[in-house]
Amino acid sequence: MRVDLFDFDLPTDRIALRPARPRDAARMLLVEGKRMSDRGVLDLPDILRPGDVLVFNDTRVIPAQLEGRRGEASVGATLHKREGLRSWWAFVRNAKRVRDGDVIEFGNQVKASAVSRDEDGAILLHFHGEEPVELLLEQAGQMPLPPYIASKRGTDAADRDDYQTMFARESGAVAAPTAALHFTDRLIAALDRRGVKRETLTLHVGAGTFLPVKADDTIDHRMHSEWGRIDQAAADRLNAVRASGGRVIAVGTTSLRLLESAADEEGTIQSFEGDTAIFITPGYRFRAVDGLMTNFHLPKSTLFMLVSALMGIDVMKAAYAHAIEQGYRFYSYGDSSLLLPG
Template sequence: MNVSDFNYKLPEELIAQRPAEKRDASRLLVIHRDTGALEHKTFHDILSYFQPGDCLVLNDSKVIPARLFGIKKDTGARVEFLLSRRLQGDTWETLVRPGRRVHPGDRILFGEHGELEAIVTERGEEGTRIVEFHYAGNFMDHLEAIGKIPLPPYIARETTPEDKVRYQTVYCQTEGSVAAPTAGLHFTPELLEQARAKGIRIANLTLHVGLGTFRPVKCDQVEAHVMHFEDYAVSREAADLVNETKAAGGRIISVGTTACRTMESATDENGVLQPGEGSTGIFIYPGYRFKMVDSMITNFHLPKSTLLMLVSALYDRENMLRAYEVAVKERYRFFSYGDATLIL
């Protein structure tokens, strides 16, 4: 299967640079797999497609202010860090710019008074650095004070205070992502409360989104691509809720690709979602047989991306690309701050 088979033409002006004025005012493209029909709706209409006893599965990971600007302790040269993944304790895998200036043994200071210090311990994969942070107090407090929200590279502007709110879901809890699980950005507290009132179950799990979500597929054949690993956690409560829904004939509706990848990783061959923590590099593309997910809410994804391959696996490549062509023609807004799709 060729990566080029998942390409499509997207006018640059359709890449959303800012969120919609209201979260649930985004447009919604409803994709009916059984008939091939497409409907043009608004996100606050979405609950009309769900039934009592269905289960929405949310990724409650919180985006951390992972973009840091500092100076080398010995020379004063400016350095930018983008935290990629916590390896253990205060040790992180980090993207560094300019990489040629940063070597093992270097010390980088962050904050007005050097409140946060990073020691580069080794070179990582694909140009990353492994660093160990030293500080007084709480690490996340320091990040909140001096870090910036890491917007995706296709958002061509600087971070604003608004992004600290709007590039988070309203239900985020567990800190650790460097990119938002963007399908959830459209939900408001009121919409979630309406879902509960309708008898729709809501389960929370966690997958910390890493920088791999932005990395392009560089090989020509889909099957040759290797995913980066991301950490996840499924509570006993969430697993029970999902499994009970499935057993009762309700639909499992994944809010985003990250919740989908978590469930498909943690579901055993008997179709039972297992609680626990782990790390997943699951790569879902056409031909994959889903073990748990029935439907999905998701944004529009980049051409030739692993996420477009994933949603094509839930439907099929030809019809998904046809839906994207319609979305372009109808001037939907694309990517992280863009509009949503509901794949039924």
């Protein structure tokens, strides 16, 4: 499909630079089939049914944004995928100044050598020393805010908490599963009273989620792979929910992509551990999910293509036009939507 079919105009003042406070005070656009209504995240227990299950991503964002020097050259690195115990692929600013074998110094005695370069320009960095890389990143790294926020303000101490969900357990993401940023203890308690179940899986979100689609046609776009895991017990419980008439609602596109990667042709969710580069565009037949809770996404992005596949491109363009007109806040720190296909 032509990528320009997924374009729309977004005023820059609709981009949220801070989250709602409290988190669950965010607005939520409910889209059921072709019907839309303006709701709030706190309405979620009233909308969902007893027996439905929400599926959360328990990945934890690491401080994967690094600033350093290679000799006299300033170099910035955003880690996006682990490749072994001490090595990470990174998107590097000023990459032309870095050659294989060069050592980049990131401060606080944190150093890494450039090992090789991928065809997309990413550089494989091998971190020196014996301390766990996660500890080195805590010493030298910053939270990797999305470029549409980082270009407008600096990262600060508040982002350490704001850009982490309440479910974060497994370290390894370089971008937050932002749909779950809206959840709080009081919202979870209300969902429990309603009889809505919850499950977790792990997908370590990579910085590739923010990369623009440069191809003119979706068939020519290459997705970056991300590592994920669903254990057998969770898969069995999710299959039991659907068998009993409940709905599987993915909280975030990351949860959705892993569920769809783990499902077989009959729609049965299997255990899964490994990389996925699934690219969902209109025409895709969904097998594992019955709905999606997600924030509002970038024009011409793979994530807007995904929600268009779930609901229909005309429905989503109308929904986004409504959201813009009604002042919804967009992107990672923005408002939410609940998408329930007809």
